[in-house]
Amino acid sequence: MPKVLVSDKLSETAVQIFRDRGIEVDFRPELGKDKDKLAEVIGEYDGLAIRSATKVTPTILEAAKNLKVIGRAGIGTDNVDKAAASKKGVIVMNTPFGNMVTTAEHAIAMMFAVARQIPEASASTHAGKWEKSKFMGVELTNKTLGIIGIGNIGGVVADRARGLKMKVIAYDPTLSEEKIAQKGAEKVDLDTLLARSDFITLHTPLIDATRNILSRENLGKTKKGVRIVNCARGGLVDEAALAELLQSGHVAGAALDVFAEEPATENPLFGLPNVVCTPHLGAATSEAQENVALQVAEQMSDYLLTGAVTNALNMPSVTAEEAKVMGPWIKLADHLGNFIGQMTDEPIKAINLLYDGVVSQMNLEALTSASVAGIMKAVNPEVNMVSAPLIAKERGIKISTTKQDKSGAFEGYIKLTVVTAERERSIGGTVFSDGKPRFIQIKGINIDAEIGQHMLYTTNRDEPGIIGALGQTMGGNGVNIANFTLGRSKAGAEAIALLYVDAPVPEDVIAKLHQTGLFQQIRALEFDVG
Template identity: 55%
Template sequence: MTKPKVLISDKMDPNAERILKERGCDVDVITGKTPEELKAIIGQYDGLAIRSATKVTQEIIDAATNLKVIGRAGIGVDNVDIPYASAKGIVVMNTPFGNSITTAEHAIAMIMALARQIPEANARTQAGEWPKNGFMGVEVTGKTLGLIGAGNIGSIVASRALGLRMKVIAYDPFLTEERAVEMGVEKVDLEALVTRADFITLHTPLTDETRNILSRERLEKTKTGVRIVNCARGGLIDEAALKDMLDSGQVAGAALDVFAVEPAKESPLFGSPNFICTPHLGASTTEAQVNVALQVAEQIADFLVTGGITNALNVPSLSAEEAPKLKPYMALAESLGSLVGQLAHGSLPKISIEVEGAAAHLNQKPITAAVLSGLMKHHSQSVNMVNAPFLARERGMEVREIRNEREGVYHTLVRVTVATSLGDRSVAGSLFGAGAPRLVEIFGIGIEADLDGHMLYIVNEDAPGFIGRIGSLLGEAGINIGTFHLGRRDAGGEAVVLLSVDQAIPQDVVDQACKLQGVKTVKALTF
């Protein structure tokens, strides 16, 4: 039997090569190739192990005629065209937890460096000065640390900060009160965090929701003299606004390991008072590099030799026999989770996934994982059906699975129910025709709709003329309606409208829709 061939194209700990060979793979370590040189050789390999230097573009993927798996030693996969790899049937994996401690420790080091102005004091002392009276630092003991993002890395930072006798407050849309108590932090909303914190540190991925999460408006609301650390992702802070706040003294200091544009050869922040920066060193320790190399090698070998899938970003963990049956259910489940995630406000401490009828005879774990993946994907690009259950447990979410073999109105049904401040809210879907997923109920109102592309969700009073008003509004905005789905509790009561449209709906159009007569809620959705 021919051994699978794996190419390691970036510098990596030598243990990766050793593990791949021990587990039955042939390995070539060829680093530093140009894209054209990589294209010329990639076709002979079944697996590709990379770090951040190799860019796996459409051109590389097209040339990779035998490639089955790409393994990224680290978290970020910005250098891989995941949608195109998925279309070509290539599994993309990362190692999301191999450098958590290292990144958390770097954030703590940045906090201490800011508090005592260590880099500038060091530079001036080595320049022959003795500026003993020129640096007045602050203690971290007793100060309030505001944690934006309380996942794996954020929770480690919280633990270290508590050891320094700091008070920790945390904002995370998935952090429950129970998990906050377990971590020893106070759960707060984002606005409270920016106004109360003496130090702010960010530990969240970069998504549409988190981009510029520390905007100019929020930076202006911070406590005078706040110190800000970002060792997560560039783009989470409005860098131009941060520059202005440093110059004015509103922000007493900032330490960035990441920038919106990297490599950051120039930045408006360079030269700002009390500004510290490092060149994306969060994961740069010997231990972290060994950990991610070992993990990516193990994952690639397991997939190529035994078919096991771990930490994949574009496929769930499934056996070959289960996959064809579960695929349409997982598409349905992910859409239902995405719908709940986009409509819910605040944290979701409890969620139940119920399968009924034909669905009750299937493996429910992938269905549950798909719901959780859909629920959290709008807050994290790295969430997938493999790591979603772990992330839910990490945030203290209580996930309940219910199996009901009776057949109701629909021969098969998946229902997702979440606990909110207003009580339990549920959505349900079924499979129509040749396994086509369809929403059949939303918050107790029957409605049949496809969940796909760009949509507009509206809750309104059931009254004559509304359909015309919303149609006119969208028409005037140049937005074409694809489908129109309507459900209501009873005549003249509360109604739900789901519109599919041909393009993303601008916020100003959503704002105008909110002002229409009888409208209670409007939300733009994306699937």
């Protein structure tokens, strides 16, 4: 039974989802702020469900010997070291849709608040003043709203803004002009957005490309009287520069829900007129809190019980339906990679995958990850589908994929080719109707080999005596052959044999085979067929 730790405050309904799905769960929200105690106990768990209080550092991950998945109830995963998690082979999930509407609504509310100076007007009125002429605002209608990052949340903001009769432009280099148009916005470059916008709202993650995107220089390019809204991430805006431009009158107002340092107890923007500040409330509605908690519990349960991967940040998503269909193909991809990995001693320069027929319509990213993991596991058994692509990238290995319509006798097959400085090595496989993976081609030679835990691979010239030598040597030394597959390129040319045996082939038996002088290559192989 999988075991999950909830180390932050999640709703009891979410905790119950784990229990109802048959997962053992410990609800210990106090651990989120106790990194030492968390490191002490995390090794017991397969899953970790968190919010923002828990910091998943390399130290925590190093102690997490059994951890398979981290689920963040919410969008932001700044509190998780995703690179360290990937190297450890731990999936990191978030819930990008649970608080999408809530965060977008907060951005719209902040836009209204700064346009009409509502917080200051409210404080003045509460103080018994009646300063009607002091709080002259502006309408949103017919104003231009510039959205930096028009993904899920930015798209909802665009929809609401169009309902307010605003003109919407967007800067998002990750989306095409057509995609942005579908969200009701005009695609522009950043300089154009800065120059044209009456309001600018940010809805992008904090990455190297977006850090300080509203820098002093870029803020200086904005239209005089612009109003800035940030409900995305602290660190997107140069807060000191924004404060200066507010004081000079170039920026008419700003509304921020997030700050470079949080909790924000001191900030150059605090105390300035027409600056609205809230304490990271973008997702703080009862509906959103419940939604993201329920989502993360469902996602983690699905992965731990069925292998379905949803909203993962460091692995291709695989639905529960895909997991059922693709399970044997993912196993095949792993076996193909593992065969190549055990056969290859020199550094790998490139990995090429060909997907033919029915398999070409599947989730190729997941299959590719499985193949690469199979290759890497030959050297490091702890590598998995999460960590393998990252390791390959670090080693400078180029990975390419090709897909094609059915081209042969099989409904579908995968061919894996590895390129080194010395040679190319290839293997092909398919999944039969019984759901069992099979090797169907090695080095361009057709075969039909059942895959077993213990195998022996040999190459030789096609000549009499090979079968007898193999059978006699193996049988004479107590090695039982379960399945014996032969193949050759043509009569008298190169031939191969693949034996599925009941136990690992001892080194002395391999030595005796070498002594016959009949074999060019002999390699004992092991596969995880569980």
